[in-house]
Amino acid sequence: MTVEARIRRDIEARIHSGEWRPGHRIPFEHELVATYGCARATVSKALGGLAKDGLIERRRKAGSFVAHPQVHSAVLEVPDLAQVIAARGEEYRWRLTNRRIADQAGDVPLPALLVEGVHHGGGEPFALEHRLIALAAVPDAAHESFADEAPGTWLLRHVPWTAARHRIRAVEATTAEAKALGLRPRGACLELDRTTWRAGQIVTHVRQLFRGDRYDLVAEFRP
Template sequence: MTVEERIRSDIEARVHSGAWRPGDRIPFEHELVAAYGCSRGTVSKALTRLARAGLIERRRKAGSFVADPQVHSAVLEVPDLARMIAARGEQYRWELRGRWSAEEPGFGSALFVEGLHHAGDKPLCLESRLISLAAVPQASEEPFAQVSPGGWLLQHVPWTRARHEIRAIEATSAQAGLLDMTGAKACLLIERWTWRVDQPVTRVEQLFPGDRYDLTAEFKPGAK
């Protein structure tokens, strides 16, 4: 890890642990230079990247401060399925099916969680997720027996970048059985990655029966 990466990692850790709260001043550049034994240019690069990611705010002549959490807007949001199902007037339930730790390329030490999201008396989504324990070490202590990992992450871990991939697939017999599907096995698969600055946070695959889930986005004239 370079000095610049170490500075960014240390500041991120303090912000996301709650040690530094929104509005708190982080050390001045000359203090970071002394603390890390590096050049001012290295410190400036680290702070610039954190500012671009929305984690800190740099104010001319005043220093750098922890930024307020950003509101992300996209064609597809990162959804909280529990809230989405409740908004439809249905009862939500999370069913944990498996949880284990392993090494994963690109993530290092990771926690794997599998389960089902239920809407009413039917399963709505089969989820397979991995969580980087380098980015989210506190996840190792969360059993995810009562709360889904996606809902928990949205409450505890800010993200700065996300990517979605969506495609139609045919469910396997095992998947169709878990999703209580009969007849046609057409499904919608959503794969999502989220990062905090340059560090991966989570990767998830969510499989929905094609007749129980749709994607909706609203646009305004002139929106780009």
């Protein structure tokens, strides 16, 4: 792990644990330089990444502070489908259909692991999953078979994320997708396209396709 990544990890941990509350002043750059024994440019880059992720605010001449949550925005969770289905009172099962090193990965940096499979609930197909995992960010994933545990469940237990982007839309299933989900051809589906980051580094990108008649997207909002 680089010094920059270690600085970001340590500051993230203090923020997420509640040790450093919103408004708390982060140590000055020269203090972090002394603590980590690194160049000031390394500290500046680490703080810049935390600011980009919205975890801290950098104020000219005043220093850096833990950011206050944006009260006007709502963030969707990154759910564990195994828990979602279990909460419905249904038996959950994951079936792996493909696992290999990807030769193309879009925005996910290579090397990347491609994992595909089907989530089942109550004995029926619930969602298809096509996932890419950046092995530079998650090297331990290369040693996982994902035959018994879905990659999303594994990632939530092993790799805390700091930022996520969702895109959700209604789509028609292709012939192959409809067959895998037990739908009629061109049946209505909900597609969730999500990328997650940790400390500014892409962890994973996933496309999940849900049967439109079996999935409701619900979000609760609080001031």
